[in-house]
Amino acid sequence: MSDREKRIPATPVPAATILMLRDGDKGLEVFMVVRHHQIDFASGALVFPGGKVASSDADVRSQCTGVDGLDDGELGLRVGAIREAFEECGILLARPADSSELIDGKRLEGLEHYRKPLADGDMTIKEFLDAENLILACETLHHFAHWVTPMMMPKRFDTHFYLALAPDDHLALHDGHESVDSIWIDPQQALDEAAAGTRTVIFPTRLNIELLAQSKSSASAIEDTDNRTIVSVEPWVESREDGKFLCIPKEAGYLISEEKMP
Template sequence: MNDFSKSAEPVLSSTMLLLKGEDAPAVLMVKRHYQIDFASGAMVFPGGKVSADDHREDWEGWYHGTYLDDELAARIGGVREVFEESGILLATRKGDPAGKFVGQSVCNELAEFRSPVDRGEMSFLELVQKYKLQLDLTDLQPYAHWITPDFMPKRFDTRFYVARAPEGQEALHDGRETTEAVWMTPTEVLEKAEAGEAKLLFPTRVNLERLEDLGSVSAICEFAQPENVVTVLPVVESDETGKFLRIPKAAGYRVTTEPLERVMKTV
């Protein structure tokens, strides 16, 4: 039974919605390993907890853009998580302009370091420095902000970003945290879940629905601005049908409530 009297502090986290195409874009989805204790087997966007390495002050000069504190660390963490889970690297050669992403040959060269970085055996910053790269944080646009409900034993303060995928880079799952890395349209993912062929967390589902509603990449990027991001901290309420989560109507999702039982099944 959950102890509603205790609330863990949410951990800063980052989630990345990488997009390919234009009018009916595909989004990168990864499938979480069945042996992971949280959301095992679920299809999710790449992402995870921000690490101490992401917060290091000596990142200065090794990324494009101007960001501070948690916003900077969340963007670095998002790029790192995408690299760990899919092999895609949102980075340029040191000194190249933002948007001139490295190609697949660089990703292949760095592929052996994905697992050591993921396990904390290697610093992502030192890897970037060694290969003279710069993370391109300017392509990340704020899309959503979710905080895990108070009663959950694991809580995350998650920044969602959308970004265009670098041309020519391939997505390959890591085999440790993820068992698949696939490009699918939001409609395809949602239909797969509706048919019982995929498990989606509540935040994943509603953010896919919003991608579907927005349609094109240009419309998604036009929406993805700081002023449109409403922080979502679901709260538990109940009525004659049972307990449910409620989220702010101002967040702009199709739904504002979700049965608590359905939420807990996916977690």
């Protein structure tokens, strides 16, 4: 047995990501970013905005709506997803404390300068909400998927994926640091470009895009995920006579449950 095989598996780090949706001229579109080539996870890949949950993300329960019944872990995931979306693509699912409406594009422009200190860890989400008297609209998130990085990987993430409808007047734009490009894209187009080799799309992202592509509009995508049982996915490798296969649970509902490895 090798040293790699003997090592204790890394503990998965809680993470959250948002599939931000809108309806384009031809139907459903999702916002995706290209990871910086110097990032040590999925560098250069087309991914959904997201990242690690901060320990302080669960400190804002009183400044959130739609969190009744959630424990601190679940709360932190939803807050982390909203925070990461703001940091990485500039969309903020929040409302003024004295309003029932989400902030508009004009108010959002005035919050742009907070993205970098939040991303750099120089400001917590609570400090940001306090400064601007904002409430996070956690009820706008719809739980879409749950993936855990396989045990054999040196870096592991326990990632929850959410769907959210992008406000019409929020301009989505990559941050230029963790992500170097961004695009609103038809899910099928993303799959076609990955198959053609013009985009890099890692296994979990591809399967989630395939699942999203089964819906034709943002409304149907949200309805479909609200009616689906979310099954946790932690891929594993099976060695067979004809090679090694990367496998996931069939009951997770993806288009495939195994794939032969190169």
